[in-house]
Amino acid sequence: MRAIRLPDPPGVSVSHATPEIFDRGLSTVVRRAVIIGNGAAGAEHQSIGLVRALGLASSYTIYRVDRPTGEFNRWLRWLPLGIHKKIDCLVRHLHLVWWQRFATSLGFRLQSQKTIGISSAGLSGIEAADAKKLADLANLESARNGPLLVLAAGRDTVSIAESVKKLAPGATFVVQIQHPRRCLDNFDMVITPVHDYYTLSPAARQEAPRFLIPFLTPHQPPDKRVVLTVGALHLADPSMLRSAAETWHSLLAPLPKPLLIVNIGGPMRCCHYGQDLAQELASKLKRVLSSCGSVRISYSRRTPAKVCDVIQRELGDLPNVHIFDGTGPNPHLGHLAWGDAFVVTADSISMLSEACSTGKPVYVLGAERCTWKFRSFHKSLRHKGVARNFTGLEDISESWSYPPLSDNAAAAERVRAALAERGWSLAS
Known part of the structure; x- marks a missing residue:
């Protein structure tokens, strides 16, 4: 039967335009994002960095996995x-x-x-991530506000993210950041560093005991839904650094140049060290001080007290050397914006990824102490010319450059392309 369009009622103006969520031709527009976090800043910053690269910085909500504590x-x-x-x-x-x-x-x-004395874990004002509630939200709101982009990072978020996709497949696009160590079909996209696939390399097969090889993950090469990055996604995009440069202008701009930034992490299973590396760092920094205008040193949450003690004892009283003691606002983004060169301990893939996105000289300390996928990561940085080993013989006043790592932008482009294949697009 042929449909007949009735005339509009007298005095009533009825719009026959396409609904707003279809305002790009026939494309459904994604306007909102949900981040499923695990409470770890490093993981959550990866999701936020991708949201910013996708242009949804003002349209996202964070939920956190409520793992029991204490x-x-x-x-x-x-x-x-x-x-x-x-x-x-x-x-x-x-x-x-x-x-x-x-x-x-x-x-x-x-x-x-x-x-x-039994109490449940608190979420510091952030709502707990519940897969059914998030799926219901996506299903109920999809017709009015468009589908929901769901981003998750970290091991604790995997089960929540895959449940959301299962419960609301047509109203969500689920991205798991970092390899989920399980079936990739449970997600629309997985974004992970290429060194996560080190387990499939011939070198890894020689390092790992033969009886462990069947239990190593991932088991198969990446398929089309996997986006491989060089390093970790992060917050330090150009817009964020411009804002940080303004915020920290009064403190960092007047410092003598060149400004050397030193970021110290902490030992990990694949990067063992202690006071010995701290002593090595202090000795090498003393050798390059003559070519530095000023040095600023900061620690991560994982830095052991014994490492901090060595750095404070060896460098705390030197002129033009400032050690951030953790009190007051964290100058990390300001350091990335104003620093002329960086020395970063090899254990922190996140801090190295951020520094290498600036295009400024990056020196790595302790790479020779790392094993497994960390060693693969450092090898890739050297191969691309974005980082060099810190020897203590460098002239910090002599700068060098390279094409900055652009993992955020590359990952965002792949998300846009995958959405387009589904007939969706991102709100501009």
Whole structure:
């Protein structure tokens, strides 16, 4: 039967234009993003950096995975989130039952969990990530506001992200940042550094015991849904650095040039070191001080106290050397904006990725102490000419440059292309 269009009622103006969510021809417009975080700044900053690269910096909301904390739970963080929560619930229940019986035997009545010091983990004002609620939000709002872009980073977020995709496949585009170590079909896109696939290389096969090889992940080469980056995604995009340059202008602009920024992380399983590396760093920095106008040193959350003590003892009293003690606003982005060269310890892929995105000289300390995929990462930086080993013989006043790492922009372009294949586009 042929459809007949009725005339508009008298005195009433009815718009027959295409709804706003289809305002780019036949393309559905993605206007909102949800970030599923794990409480770790390094992981959440990767998601925020991608949101900014996609132009949705003012249209995203963060939810966080509520992993149990405190008491015995610090020994259970290696477990998958769902199993950890079930064990935590069981232990708390048994604990409460035991206390109830104990209190009853003494003639008391237990009123609540608070009586025995049991409290649930807080989220610091950020709502807990619940897969069903997020899926319901996407399904209910998709017709009016368009589909939802979901970004997750970190091991604890994997199960939530894949559940959202399963519950709302037509109303979401789910991106998992960092390799999820499970079936890639559970996500619309996976963004991960190329060194995560080091496990498939011939070198890795020689390093790992043969009986462990079947258990190594990933098991297969990346497919079309996997986007490989050189380093980690991050917040230090040009817009953010311009803003940081203005914020820190009064403090950092007057410093004598060149300004050398030193970022110190902390030892990891694949990058072992301690006071020995701190002593090596201090000795090498003393050798390059004559070619520096000023030096600013900062630590990460993982930096051991014994490393900080060595740096403070060896360099704390030297002129034109400032060590950030953690009090007051963090100058990290200001350092990236105003620094003329960088020395970064080899353990921090995030800090190295940020520094290498500036196009300024980057020197790595301790790369020879790293193994497994960290060694592969450092090799790729040297191969691209974006970083060099720190020897202590450098003339910091002699600058050198390279095409900056642009992982954020490259990943954002792949997301746009994948959305276009689905008939979706991003709001401008």
